Amino acid sequence: MALRIIQVTLPAQRKKTLLQIAERHKAIDVWWGAKNEDGMRTMSLLVDRAHQQDTLDSIQTHLDDVDNWRAVLLPVEASLPRNSEPNETTPKKKFQWRKSLTREELYTEVKSGADGDPIFYMMVLLSTIVAAIGLINDNVAIVIAAMVIAPLLGPNLALAFGTALGDSVLIKKSLMTCALGLLAAIIPCIVLGVFLPPDITSHELHSRTEINFSAIILALASGAAAVLSLTTGVSSALVGVMVSVALLPPAVAFGIFIGMGATTSAGESGLLLLTNIVCVGISSQAVLLMMGIRPRTFLDKRAANQSSLLQVGICCALLLIISIIILYIGE
Numbered sequence: 001m002a003l004r005i006i007q008v009t010l011p012a013q014r015k016k017t018l019l020q021i022a023e024r025h026k027a028i029d030v031w032w033g034a035k036n037e038d039g040m041r042t043m044s045l046l047v048d049r050a051h052q053q054d055t056l057d058s059i060q061t062h063l064d065d066v067d068n069w070r071a072v073l074l075p076v077e078a079s080l081p082r083n084s085e086p087n088e089t090t091p092k093k094k095f096q097w098r099k100s101l102t103r104e105e106l107y108t109e110v111k112s113g114a115d116g117d118p119i120f121y122m123m124v125l126l127s128t129i130v131a132a133i134g135l136i137n138d139n140v141a142i143v144i145a146a147m148v149i150a151p152l153l154g155p156n157l158a159l160a161f162g163t164a165l166g167d168s169v170l171i172k173k174s175l176m177t178c179a180l181g182l183l184a185a186i187i188p189c190i191v192l193g194v195f196l197p198p199d200i201t202s203h204e205l206h207s208r209t210e211i212n213f214s215a216i217i218l219a220l221a222s223g224a225a226a227v228l229s230l231t232t233g234v235s236s237a238l239v240g241v242m243v244s245v246a247l248l249p250p251a252v253a254f255g256i257f258i259g260m261g262a263t264t265s266a267g268e269s270g271l272l273l274l275t276n277i278v279c280v281g282i283s284s285q286a287v288l289l290m291m292g293i294r295p296r297t298f299l300d301k302r303a304a305n306q307s308s309l310l311q312v313g314i315c316c317a318l319l320l321i322i323s324i325i326i327l328y329i330g331e
Contacts, residue, residue: 002049003028003076008059010069012041017062021045025055040068046079053102057296073102101231103165103293109230110161113154114170116177121184123151124248128185131252132192138202147246152181156247156277157226160284163311165295166304178277185248186255193259200260208253209268211275212326216319219279226280227287247276275322281315 008018012035022030022045032043047055056071063069101109127149134142155178162170250273257266285308295301 003079004047004049004052005074005076006045006047006052006055006059007042007072007074008045008063008069009040009042009071010063011066012039014063014066014069015041015043018043018045018059021055021058021062025051025058027051027055046076056102056104060296073105103296106161106231106293107165107170110154110158111170114158114162114174114177116155116173116180120151120154120177120181123149124181124184125188127151127248128188128252131249132189132256135205135208135249135253135256136196136200136202138204140204143204143249146248146252150246150248152178152185152247152251153226153280155181156280157230157284160227160281160288160311161293163307164285164288164293164304166300166302166307168303168307171307182247182251182273185251186258189252189255190259193256196256196260198260198262205253205256206265208250208272209257209265211268211272211322211329213323215272215275216279216322216326219276220283223280223283224287227284228291231287231291231293247273247280250276271322271325274318278315278318278322281311282319285312285315 010018015032019030021027025047027045027047029046030043032041035041045055052073056073059071127146130149131143131146134140134144134146155174158170159174159178162168162174250269253269254266254273257263257269289308295304
């Protein structure tokens with residue numbers, strides 16, 4: 001049983017409120033310190049990971065009228081004595097998707113991917129250089145190295161999360177960072193492509209012009225796996241996901257082909273890039289909805305529903321167009 005500590009600093013007279021919340025959400029243990037000189041008291045709740053989000057939501061709801069309260073979520077490495085495991089006569093609980101991270105933790109996690117600070121653009125530039133070298137020299141190992149860096153995946157995941165929460169600020173920042181990140185990758189490659197021979201025969205480069213339905217399925221599955229690994233806290237799984245749904249190599253190939261004047265190849269690699277972006281958006285929304293990552297209040301939920309429907313609608317329309325193009329190319 002994974003445990004968390006929710007440490008709350010609140011006015012001492014609200015102690016009873018927090019005790020009621022702890023009882024309602026089956027806190028395993030509750031303890032508190034003495035009242036401070038400023039009338040505040042720190043209380044700690046030991047909760048099961050399955051109840052942490054509901055407990056935090058209740059705390060926010062009941063303390064919204066308090067200005068100077070603070071809740072901090074802390075991990076628990078171990079707890080003694082061990083809690084008794086349910087026996088065979090205990091009714092089985094209804095299945096719940098395992099979420100290691102709360103909404104607030106996920107927000108902090110993905111927000112960094114939407115910030116677009118100088119480090120992000122430096123990572124884009126460096127990974128672009130690595131990817132370009134790998135594509136031009138037909139070296140798959142170097143291309144994979146650029147994929148693992150995968151700086152452009154962050155803004156796309158942040159966009160999906162912001163849409164799921166109806167957070168317009170995060171959505172705008174994610175869109176801006178994603179657009180500028182793509183430009184930071186494509187523009188240097190256009191310049192590079194001008195100096196490359198038009199008859200370059202790199203298989204790795206030309207493979208970024210191959211677009212078919214298997215590419216759509218791969219992008220959908222990989223995008224879903226990326227969000228699933230993020231919400232469950234299995235960050236190590238992201239490395240493998242980043243390799244398969246990498247956005248950078250198609251962007252680099254797109255820029256190189258434009259610089260070379262190979263408009264057909266540029267269009268095909270651009271279509272592959274668009275396919276990956278669209279599929280990540282669709283599958284991300286599906287997984288976030290399945291995992292129950294939604295806002296806390298009714299008004300926020302309504303805004304989130306509108307933004308989610310808009311994103312999914314646009315992505316599905318684009319995916320339909322891409323599918324028609326693939327069928328046309330196949331003929």
